[in-house]
Amino acid sequence: EAGVVQSPRYKIIEKKQPVAFWCNPISGHNTLYWYRQNLGQGPELLIRYENEEAVDDSQLPKDRFSAERLKGVDSTLKIQPAELGDSAVYLCASSRRDGHVYTQYFGPGTRLTVL
Amino acid sequence: AQTVTQSQPEMSVQEAETVTLSCTYDTSENNYYLFWYKQPPSRQMILVIRQEAYKQQNATENRFSVNFQKAAKSFSLKISDSQLGDTAMYFCAFIYSNSGYALNFGKGTSLLVTP
Numbered sequence: 001e002a003g004v005v006q007s008p009r010y011k012i013i014e015k016k017q018p019v020a021f022w023c024n025p026i027s028g029h030n031t032l033y034w035y036r037q038n039l040g041q042g043p044e045l046l047i048r049y050e051n052e053e054a055v056d057d058s059q060l061p062k063d064r065f066s067a068e069r070l071k072g073v074d075s076t077l078k079i080q081p082a083e084l085g086d087s088a089v090y091l092c093a094s095s096r097r098d099g100h101v102y103t104q105y106f107g108p109g110t111r112l113t114v115l
Numbered sequence: 116a117q118t119v120t121q122s123q124p125e126m127s128v129q130e131a132e133t134v135t136l137s138c139t140y141d142t143s144e145n146n147y148y149l150f151w152y153k154q155p156p157s158r159q160m161i162l163v164i165r166q167e168a169y170k171q172q173n174a175t176e177n178r179f180s181v182n183f184q185k186a187a188k189s190f191s192l193k194i195s196d197s198q199l200g201d202t203a204m205y206f207c208a209f210i211y212s213n214s215g216y217a218l219n220f221g222k223g224t225s226l227l228v229t230p
Contacts, residue, residue, distance in 0.1 A: 109159075
């Protein structure tokens with residue numbers, strides 16, 4: 001089966017500009033996650049979707065970040081306006097149940113550089 | 116709150132040798148799951164191995180095995196017959212319950228396999 005697809009792989013923008021990231025999860029995976037990974041750190045959750053519903057967005061900076069998952073498949077994460085501190089890798093993951101555990105599968109990520 | 120600690124920022128091993136990466140975690144939950152993910156320089160986060168806390172038997176996947184000590188809250192990863200392609204960041208991660216919740220990651224261990 002095809003893996004999680006993300007685009008773009010790299011994005012360089014100037015501060016105060018908008019930016020958007022796109023994710024296509026593995027077919028049939030109902031749960032989708034957006035993580036942010038700062039340099040030298042493990043990923044941290046931004047938002048989790050169950051189908052088209054955002055069920056955990058407590059870590060999403062809502063003043064500048066927004067996300068949507070139309071029709072419960074593809075998802076878009078947007079930042080407007082971007083700040084220098086938003087430079088990071090943005091990872092998308094989707095999950096399915098393997099036996100008794102939900103296993104998360106990650107995309108290749110988008111490396112964002114804000115100048 | 117659940118926390119995951121990886122006390123070894125960097126490790127090095129020679130090809131064909133065995134190396135063990137350490138991970139400890141803190142939780143008051145009884146039903147949880149532990150994972151090791153590998154992140155090569157290409158950034159793709161790849162699942163290496165997973166362990167259900169209710170299972171006493173340590174998980175094994177080819178050259179990768181874990182030493183799960185529930186009472187000590189320890190979850191180390193052993194890589195046998197190390198290969199150059201094992202060079203990567205290794206993240207220990209924790210999730211409680213068997214739902215689609217977000218993973219809690221450690222800060223990672225950078226493993227270098229040398230010829």
